[in-house]
Every structure is written in structure tokens, then in C-alpha cells.
Amino acid sequence: xxxxxxxxxxxxxxxxxxxxxxxxxxxxxxxxxxxxxxxxxxxxxxxxxxxxxxxxxxxxxxxxxxxxxxxxxxxxxxxxxxxxxxxxxxxxxxxxxxxxxxxxxxxxxxxxxxxxxxxxxxxxxxxxxxxxxxxxxxxxxxxxxxxxxxxxxxxxxxxxxxxxxxxxxxxxxxxxxxxxxxxxxxxxxxxxxxxxxxxxxxxxxxxxxxxxxxxxxxxxxxxxxxxxxxxxxxxxxxxxxxxxxxxxxxxxxxxxxxxxxxxxxxxxxxxxxxxxxxxxxxxxxxxxxxxxxx
Numbered sequence: 226x227x228x229x230x231x232x233x234x235x236x237x238x239x240x241x242x243x244x245x246x247x248x249x250x251x252x253x254x255x256x257x258x259x260x261x262x263x264x265x266x267x268x269x270x271x272x273x274x275x276x277x278x279x280x281x282x283x284x285x286x287x288x289x290x291x292x293x294x295x296x297x298x299x300x301x302x303x304x305x306x307x308x309x310x311x312x313x314x315x316x317x318x319x320x321x322x323x324x325x326x327x328x329x330x331x332x333x334x335x336x337x338x339x340x341x342x343x344x345x346x347x348x349x350x351x352x353x354x355x356x357x358x359x360x361x362x363x364x365x366x367x368x369x370x371x372x373x374x375x376x377x378x379x380x381x382x383x384x385x386x387x388x389x390x391x392x393x394x395x396x397x398x399x400x401x402x403x404x405x406x407x408x409x410x411x412x413x414x415x416x417x418x419x420x421x422x423x424x425x426x427x428x429x430x431x432x433x434x435x436x437x438x439x440x441x442x443x444x445x446x447x448x449x450x451x452x453x454x455x456x457x458x459x460x461x462x463x464x465x466x467x468x469x470x471x472x473x474x475x476x477x478x479x480x481x482x483x484x485x486x487x488x489x490x491x492x493x494x495x496x497x498x499x500x501x502x503x504x505x506x507x508x509x510x511x512x513x514x515x516x517x518x519x
Contacts, residue, residue: 230256230284232312234305234355236292236348237321237369239263242431244272245459246320250466251278251285259283260308262290262301292321292347293332293339295515302354313362316466317355319348319406320369327398331389335515341387344402345504346511349409353508360420367465368410370425370479373400374492380404380500405504407479407495412505414478415498426465428458429482453482 233250237243238261250257263269269287286308290301327338335342352359352366359366377383377400386393386401393401407425414423430452453461461482471478472486476496479487489496506514 228256230258230282230312231315232258232309233260233316233318234309234314235259235261235316235318235320236290236351238318239265239269239272239287242428242455242458242462243318243320243369245455246318246462247273247285248276248278249456249459249463251276251283256282257284258312259285260305261285261287262292262305263287264289264291292343295333295342295347295350295511296517298347298351299354299517302351306355306358309358314355314358314364315362317352317359317364317366318369318462319351319367320462321348322369322399322403324395324399326395327387327389327391327393329390333515336389338387338389338391338393338398340398340402341405344399345406345409346506348406349505350508350511352409352413353511356417356508360417363420365422365424365466366410366413366417367462368406368423368425369462370407370410370427371400371403372427372430372481374404374407374495376400377404377494380494380497383504404495407492408501408504410478411476411495412501414475415501418475422471423478424465424468424480425478426462426480427482428461429453431455431458458482 235247238247247259266287266289273285288301288304291297322344323340325340327340331337332339332342383401383405385391386397410423410425417423432452464484465480468480477486477489479492481487
């Protein structure tokens with residue numbers, strides 16, 4: 226086992242499934258240097274300080290990050306790169322998600338609902354900000370996705386449904402936001418081809434996480450029988466860090482919670498390159514839309 230620490234930058238790991246994934250990572254013999262963003266840095270630092278792991282081997286830094294504010298995302302990226310110094314990025318874990326309905330005004334005056342900004346736009350922007358370092362590092366990008374993307378049969382409605390104040394409930398807006406985030410995973414797969422590996426992974430149905438805060442997500446009993454525990458879901462996420470048996474087809478990037486590469490027909494609508502280009506703005510266009518200056 227290498228004694229050189231592998232580096233991880235992560236979102237959505239201050240509690241629940243993401244926290245458990247990092248907890249499991251810190252139990253490994255391989256040393257890790259983890260840099261994570263959190264809305265409540267004090268609570269997150271306290272949560273990790275309560276864990277038992279070899280602090281002489283692993284290091285963990287908590288930086289402020291509010292994903293509904295893209296200016297905050299830019300600040301986080303700058304601080305994370307500063308923490309890295311000359312070190313490379315081995316893994317970028319994009320796990321953050323909310324399941325709130327698309328109701329009320331958009332964050333910080335955005336025309337888009339908070340669920341789209343948090344689940345897609347902010348993390349897509351973060352990849353832009355880290356792109357040069359990711360490419361130089363030949364990093365692996367892990368997008369935590371969901372089987373819920375299958376619940377978007379008609380992507381043409383996204384333009385209206387994901388607007389702020391559209392009134393769509395969580396059962397509609399959550400799958401739609403994750404669908405757009407999967408479009409981004411495929412977009413980055415194309416953009417970073419030859420430099421970085423991009424993997425989308427489903428942790429499975431985890432009904433006990435904090436994802437349902439503020440939402441009205443509910444699941445039929447037929448689906449609940451396949452529910453997994455938080456430790457099981459976290460293990461599935463970490464599988465995406467180490468799997469090397471990638472299919473020959475570059476579009477087949479989705480790793481299921483039972484350890485198989487999903488057939489493309491399951492998420493075929495997300496393979497539309499025109500749709501990917503539409504929802505995956507350039508860094509310049511994002512900064513212009515959200516009023517972010519150099």
C-alpha cells in the first residue's frame with residue numbers, strides 16, 4: 226500500500242451518506258488528505274473530530290461552502306487549491322444534493338430553483354474552477370447520481386419545471402435536478418477525455434439520510450424492499466473511487482449500487498449531446514449569469 230497520501234476534494238460530506246463515505250475512507254490503510262466544503266463548518270469539524278482515525282496518517286480540512294451561492298463556490302475552490310499547494314487531486318467527489326420542491330424565489334436572485342443550483346449548477350461550476358488542476362492531476366471525478374433519473378421521460382419540460390417558483394414538488398424536481406447533473410457527468414466525460422476518468426454512481430435507495438429534509442419524497446413499499454443502509458450506500462460510493470473495469474463503451478459510466486455498470490438504455494436520454502451542451506454552461510456564461518467577477 227502506498228504511503229503517499231491521496232487527495233480528495235468533496236462536497237456533501239458533512240452528514241449522512243457523504244459523512245459515512247469519508248468515515249470509511251479514513252479507516253483505510255491508504256493515507257488520505259481530505260478537503261471538504263460545508264455550510265456549517267463548526268458542526269462539521271465537531272462531527273469529524275469525534276471519529277477515531279489515525280490523524281498522523283490522514284488529514285482533513287473543512288472549508289466554508291454554501292452551494293446555493295456561486296460566489297461562495299469560487300471562494301471554496303480558491304481556498305481548496307491553496308490547501309493543495311503542489312499536491313495533485315486524486316478524487317473529486319460531488320455528493321451534495323437537496324430534495325426541496327421548486328417553490329419560492331431562486332437563491333441570490335437566480336431565475337433557477339435552489340434545487341437546480343445546488344444539485345447541478347454550483348458543482349458544475351466547481352469542476353470548471355478546478356479544471357486545470359484536475360486535468361494536470363489526471364483525477365477521477367465521482368458524480369453521486371440516482372436511479373431517479375429514470376423518472377424524467379420528457380426533458381423538454383426542464384426549462385419550465387426547474388425555474389424558481391415553478392411550484393413543482395420534490396417528487397418532480399429532485400429527479401429532474403439529478404437528470405441534469407447526470408447530463409453534466411457525461412459533458413465532463415467528453416470534455417476531459419484522455420485526462421480524467423468520470424464515474425456516475427448510485428448509492429441505492431437510502432431512506433434514512435438527511436436528503437428528505439424539507440421535501441415530501443415518499444417511496445412505494447415495492448421499492449422500499451430494496452432499500453439500503455447508510456454504510457452500504459457509502460460503500461457503493463467508494464467503489465466508484467477504485468473500480469478499474471470500465472466498459473469499452475465510453476458512454477457507459479454509471480455504476481449501480483449492486484456493483485454493475487448500468488446498460489446505456491436505462492439513462493439513454495442523458496446521452497443526448499445537444500442536451501448536455503444546453504445545460505452545461507461554460508465558466509464564462511455561468512459567471513456572467515450569476516454576476517461573478519474576476
